[in-house]
Structures are given as C-alpha cells and as structure tokens.
Amino acid sequence: MRILLVNYRYxxxxxxxxxxxxxxxxxxxxxxxxxxxxxxxxxxxxTEYSKYxxxxxxxxxxxxxxxxxxxxxxxxxxxxxxxxxxxxxxxxQREIKEVNPDxxxxxxxVNKLSPSVIRGAKQMGLPVVLRLSDYFLLxxxxxxxxxxxxxxxxxxxxxxxxxxxxxxKNSLFASMVRVLSMKIHNWMDIxxxxxxxxxxxxxxxxxxxxxxxxxxxxxxxxTFTEVTKSIIEPSVGEYGLYFxxxxxxxxVETVVKAYEMLPEHKVKIMGDDTTEExxxxxxxxxxxxxxxxxxxxxxxxxxxxxxxxxSRFVLIxxxxxxxxxxxxxxxFRNGKPVIASNIGSxxxxxxxxxxxxxxxxxNVQELVAAIVRLNDEKQVLKMGGNSLEQLKTRxxxxxxxxxxxxxxxxxx
Numbered sequence: 143m144r145i146l147l148v149n150y151r152y153x154x155x156x157x158x159x160x161x162x163x164x165x166x167x168x169x170x171x172x173x174x175x176x177x178x179x180x181x182x183x184x185x186x187x188x189t190e191y192s193k194y195x196x197x198x199x200x201x202x203x204x205x206x207x208x209x210x211x212x213x214x215x216x217x218x219x220x221x222x223x224x225x226x227x228x229x230x231x232x233x234x235q236r237e238i239k240e241v242n243p244d245x246x247x248x249x250x251x252v253n254k255l256s257p258s259v260i261r262g263a264k265q266m267g268l269p270v271v272l273r274l275s276d277y278f279l280l281x282x283x284x285x286x287x288x289x290x291x292x293x294x295x296x297x298x299x300x301x302x303x304x305x306x307x308x309x310x311k312n313s314l315f316a317s318m319v320r321v322l323s324m325k326i327h328n329w330m331d332i333x334x335x336x337x338x339x340x341x342x343x344x345x346x347x348x349x350x351x352x353x354x355x356x357x358x359x360x361x362x363x364x365t366f367t368e369v370t371k372s373i374i375e376p377s378v379g380e381y382g383l384y385f386x387x388x389x390x391x392x393x394v395e396t397v398v399k400a401y402e403m404l405p406e407h408k409v410k411i412m413g414d415d416t417t418e419e420x421x422x423x424x425x426x427x428x429x430x431x432x433x434x435x436x437x438x439x440x441x442x443x444x445x446x447x448x449x450x451x452x453s454r455f456v457l458i459x460x461x462x463x464x465x466x467x468x469x470x471x472x473x474f475r476n477g478k479p480v481i482a483s484n485i486g487s488x489x490x491x492x493x494x495x496x497x498x499x500x501x502x503x504x505n506v507q508e509l510v511a512a513i514v515r516l517n518d519e520k521q522v523l524k525m526g527g528n529s530l531e532q533l534k535t536r537x538x539x540x541x542x543x544x545x546x547x548x549x550x551x552x553x554x
Contacts, residue, residue, distance in 0.1 A: 143174045143175070143244050143245065143550060143554065144174070144175045144238070144240070144241070144242065144243040144245075145169060145174055145175070145176050145177065145191065145241040145243060145244065145245055145246075145247055145550075146177050146178075146234075146238065146245070146246045146247070146268075146473055147162065147165075147166060147176050147177065147178050147179070147246065147247050147249070148178075148179045148180070148246060148248040148249065148251065148255070148259050149162050149178070149179075149180055149248075149249040149250050149251075150180065150181055150232070150250050150251055150252075150253075150254035150255050151180065151181065151183065151185075151186075151250075151254075152178055152180040152181070152183065152186040152187055152192075152195070152498035153183060153185040153186050154482075155185075156387065157275065157467060157468045158249050158250045158275045159249075160251065160468055161273075161275075161365055161468070162249050163187075163500050164366070165542075165546070166178075168539060168543055169543075172543065177191055177237070177241050177243060178191050179191070179194060179195070179233075179234055179237055179259070180192075180195050181195055181196055181197070181198045181254060181255065182195045182196070182197055182198055182202050183198060183202050183203075184202045184203055184296075184395070185513075188220070191237070191241075194233060194234075194236060194237035194240075194330055195233075196227075196229060196233045196255070197231050198254075199216060199219040199220055199223060200216050200252065205406065214460075215500075220253075220319075220385050221319065221458060221469045222256065223253055223254055223255065223256045224253050224256065224319050224320065225256065225322065225323045225325075225326055225327075226256050226257065226258050226318075226326065226330070227255065227256040227258045227541065228258065230255050230256055230258045230259060230262070231258035231259070231261065231262035232475070233263075233400065234258075234259050234262045234263060235262045235263075235265070235266055236255055236503050237264070238262075238263060238266045238268065239297070239408070241293075241424075243268065244268070244269075244554050245260075245268060245269045245270075245550055245553060245554055246263040246268050246270050246271070247271045247273070248260065248270065248271065248272045248273065248333065249273050249275070249414040250275055252278045252284075256459045257327055257332045257333075258313055260272070260332055260333070260335050260336060261330075261332055261335055262376065263335075264335035267548075269337045269338075269554060270336050270337050271337060271338045271340060271549060271550070271553070272282075272333075272336045272338075272339050272340070272342075273335070273339075273340040273342075274339060274340070274342075274346060274350075274465075275342070275444060275465060275498060276465060277349065277463065277465075279333070279350065280296075280297060280349060280350070281294075281296060281297075282296060282304040282309060282310055282317065282320040282321055282324060283304070283309045283310055283320075285391050285462040285463070286462060286463055287391050287461070287462050288307060288322050290390065290461055290504070291414065291461075292461075292462070292463070292485075297353060300538055301314070301321040301324060301325065302321075304317050304321050305317045305318055305321055306322065308414050321376065323338070333355075333461065334354040335361065337359070337553050338359055338360075338361060338549050338553065339355070339359055339360045339361070339362075339463075340361055340362075340363050340364070340546075340549070341360060341361070341362050341363075341510070342362070342364055342365050342465055342466035342487070343362065343364070343466045343486070343487030344362050344487070344490060345463065345486050345487040345490065346362075346463075346465055346487065347360050347361075349463075355494055361545070361549060363542060363545045363546060363549075364466060364490075364536060364537055364542070365466055365468065365537070365542065366471065366537050366538060366539045366541075366542045367468070367472055367474065367475045367533065367537065374451065374475075374476060374477060375477055375530075376477030376522075376523050376526030376527050376529075376530065377451065377477065377523075378454060378519045378522050378523060379451070379452045379453040379454040379455075379478075380408065380452060380453075380454060381408040381409055381410050381451065381452075381453055381454060382401075382406075382408070382409040382410070382454060382455055382456075382457055382481075382513060383409070383410050383412065383449065383450065383453035383454075383455070383457065384397050384409065384410070384411045384413075384456070384458075384459070384470055384479075385410065385411075385412035385413055385441075385446070385450070385456070385472075386412075386413050386458075386467065386469045386505060387413055387414070387417070388411065388413045388414060388415060388417050388420035388423070389417055389419050390419050390461075390552070391459055391460065391461060391462040392419075392459070392461075392462075392503065393399055393459035393460045393461040393462075393483060393503065394411060394419065394423060394459065395419075396409075396459040396461070396504055396505075396506055396509055397409060397411065397457055397459050397509070398426060398432075398435060399426065399506045400506050400509040400510045401432070401434055401435050401513075401514060402430060402432055402435075403506070403510050404510060404513060404514070405432075405434055406432070406434070407433075407434060407513060408434050408436070408456070409434065409435055409436070410436050410438050410449060410453070411423075411435065411436065411437045411438065412438045412439070412440070412441055412458055413439075413440055414439070414440045414444070415437045415439050415440070418436065419470075422521075424437055425436075434445075447476075450472060450476045451476055451479070453476075453478060453515050454478075454479075454516060455473075455478055455479040455480065455481055455498065455522065455525075456469060456470070456472075456473035456478050456479075456480050456481070457480075457481050457482075458470060458482040458483065458488060458492075459481075459482070459483055459503070459509065460482075460483050460485060460488065460503065461483065461485070461503045461504050462486065463486030463487070464483070464485065464486045464487060464488055465486060465487050466487045466490070466491065470482070470488075470491045470492070471533065471537055473529060474497070474529040474530060474532055474533035474537065475530075477526035477527065477529055477530050477535055478529060479497060479498040479516060479521075479522060479525035479526055479528075479529060480492050480498035480524055480529065481498055481499050481500075481501065481512045481513065481516070482498060482499075482500055482501075483500070483501060483502070483503035483504075484500040484501060484502055485503045488500070491532075493528075493532070496525070496528050497525050497526075497529040497531075497532050498525055498529070499512040499515065499516075518521070521541075522532045541553055
C-alpha cells in the first residue's frame with residue numbers, strides 16, 4: 143500500500159512527530175511505501191519528496207509563529223493557513239497526482255497547513271484518515287485550559303467565550319482568528335471529508351462523540367513506544383524524572399513545589415529549558431536555593447535513555463487533558479513506575495497502585511505523598527515490572543499496526 147503521510151513538521155519537535163517517524167518505520171518494515179507531505183524547514187529530515195513541500199510561514203529557520211517577523215506577507219500566510227490555504231491544497235493535489243497513493247494519513251495540520259489538505263485529498267478520490275493529538279476540533283486553545291484550570295465553556299456557551307477571555311495566546315486578534323477559522327470549517331463541513339478519526343485515548347473519543355461527532359467514524363488506537371529500542375528489565379534509580387515540554391499545561395510547577403517540600407529527594411527535569419515556563423521555574427529554584435531540583439535541558443539519543451534508565455520513577459503532572467503522552471510509554475519501556483495526574487487519558491495508562499500512582503492535578507500534597515510511597519525499593523521493582531506488562535499487552539507495536547491496517551484495508 144502507498145500511504146501519503148501528512149504532518150506540519152518533518153522533524154521531531156514533540157509527540158506527534160515521534161509518532162510520525164515511528165509509524166513510518168513500522169509501515170515500511172511491513173512492506174508499505176510511505177510518502178511524506180509537509181512544510182520546508184532547515185530542521186527537516188532529508189527526503190526526496192521535499193520538492194512537494196510548501197513554504198513555511200515566515201522563514202525556514204522559524205518553528206513557531208512568534209519567531210517570525212510580522213510582515214504583511216507573514217500575517218496573510220498565518221490567516222490563510224489558519225482558515226483554508228489554496229496554496230497548500232494545490233501542492234498536496236500535485237503530489238497525489240504524481241505519486242498516486244492509496245490513502246492519506248494526516249497527523250497534524252492546524253495553523254500551518256490548514257484543513258485544505260483534507261479537502262484536497264478527498265477531491266482526488268482518496269480515503270482520508272486523521273489522527274488527533276489534541277482537542278483542536280473542540281477547543282480553540284486545543285487544551286481546554288484557562289488560567290491553569292480546565293475550562294469547557296466554549297462547548298457549553300459557544301466560541302464567543304474564547305474571544306471574551308482572549309484564550310489563544312492571551313490575544314484578542316489570535317483568539318478571533320482561531321474562532322473564525324473554526325466557524326468557517328464548520329460552515330464548510332470540512333471534517334465530513336474525513337473517513338476515519340483515530341484517537342490515542344478513549345477519553346478523546348468520548349469527548350468527540352459527546353459533542354456530535356459520528357461514533358462510527360472514530361476509532362481509538364493507542365500509540366506505541368519507539369520501535370528501534372529494546373525493552374529492559376526494571377531497576378531502582380536515584381531520582382524522580384520529568385521529561386517532555388516544559389510548558390504551563392504540563393504541570394511542571396507542581397513537581398517543583400512538591401520537591402521544594404522534599405529536600406532529601408532528588409528530581410531531574412529534562413526538556414527545553416529556554417521556554418517561558420522553564421525560565422520562571424529555574425529562577426524560582428535559584429531564588430529558593432533548591433539544590434535537589436536539576437534542570438538538565440533537552441536530551442536525545444543515548445544520553446536521554448541513560449537518564450530515564452537511572453531514574454526511580456517518571457512524573458507526568460499535567461494539568462490539562464493530556465492525550466496519551468509518549469513519556470508514559472517510554473517510562474513503561476524502561477520498567478519505571480509512573481506518578482501521574484488523574485486527568486484526561488492518564489488513568490488509561492496508570493492503574494493506581496499497580497504500575498504507579500495517580501494524584502489530583504495540581505495537588506502538591508498528594509504528589510508529595512506518592513513520591514514518598516516510592517521510597518520502597520521492592521514496590522518500585524514490582525510496579526516497574528507491571529509497567530512493562532502494560533506496555534506489552536496494550537501498547538505493543540504489532541497491536542497498533544494490526545488495528546491501523548484494519549482501518550486502511552476497509553477504506554481502500
């Protein structure tokens with residue numbers, strides 16, 4: 143089967159891209175041909191198909207809109223990519239015409255490619271499968287957060303709440319653009335062109351069904367950990383570990399506050415420490431002289447693996463409806479218990495007192511109690527073994543591939 147794989151980045155910057163390259167590898171190992179469609183970037187993995195890619199908003203050096211100089215051209219690109227881009231539609235249709243795929247599998251497109259990739263593919267007569275990594279179909283901000291708390295007022299009172307509260311980047315203009323784009327997409331009925339939505343979690347699937355999406359067109363297929371790495375046996379490490387994006391919705395502040403109360407316990411925080419949230423938290427640690435909290439920066443490859451292997455447990459303190467984060471599966475693969483917020487999809491991953499502990503999102507005292515409970519080395523090893531079992535039974539590569547191919551085969 144020839145599969146056109148669509149994503150707005152062709153380099154790893156987060157979970158969606160890790161999944162993209164992992165599923166590409168799996169499909170290719172099974173004999174399928176995977177053809178990318180994306181946006182030009184100087185960070186991209188090299189591919190012969192880059193000739194079909196579209197230019198980014200701003201420059202090829204910029205990853206985020208905030209990095210771009212706000213020229214009239216850039217603002218126009220931002221508006222068209224948020225709403226509907228004829229340029230992108232033309233580009234994907236050219237690639238479809240020349241490479242002749244059997245199916246289009248879309249990972250992420252919002253604000254960078256626009257949903258014209260959906261309609262463009264559908265007009266060429268191809269089945270379209272859309273994997274959802276967040277809540278962009280329901281929430282203008284993508285994460286249901288407002289002032290560090292869950293907010294679903296746009297679902298109950300209408301999208302005007304987003305504009306009123308300036309939810310998107312705390313900007314009236316950005317909020318208005320996002321709401322306008324959602325209303326136009328609904329008016330165009332553009333998501334009617336999606337043949338199957340794939341959600342990583344049952345939580346997201348239920349959210350979509352509860353808000354009017356056709357349950358017959360939604361399938362939950364949990365993701366899987368990286369396929370190039372072998373599973374190792376559980377071990378007892380020396381420190382707690384958070385790794386991933388250091389942004390507000392990830393709840394890293396809760397970890398810092400917990401370890402401020404546990405000076406004899408150590409924690410490493412791994413991820414890009416140049417974000418606004420990371421700088422704020424590092425300044426706090428310096429001001430309080432918290433030597434037990436170490437920010438180690440962004441790591442990858444063997445260095446990242448070693449830090450995970452030497453940890454005692456992994457922390458996922460999200461304050462948003464986290465949608466099956468890859469960090470949990472990486473923890474499972476390394477035989478580590480997970481302490482996670484009892485929110486969103488996380489209870490689907492962490493079974494309390496079996497392979498880790500759940501705590502109320504943002505509750506520092508509950509997190510402290512969970513950390514202390516894992517002073518018991520026997521408990522750490524037992525829960526680590528259970529994490530491995532959870533990985534093998536629910537999040538295996540083969541299980542994901544079989545379920546995905548069932549969908550592909552039905553549609554093609």
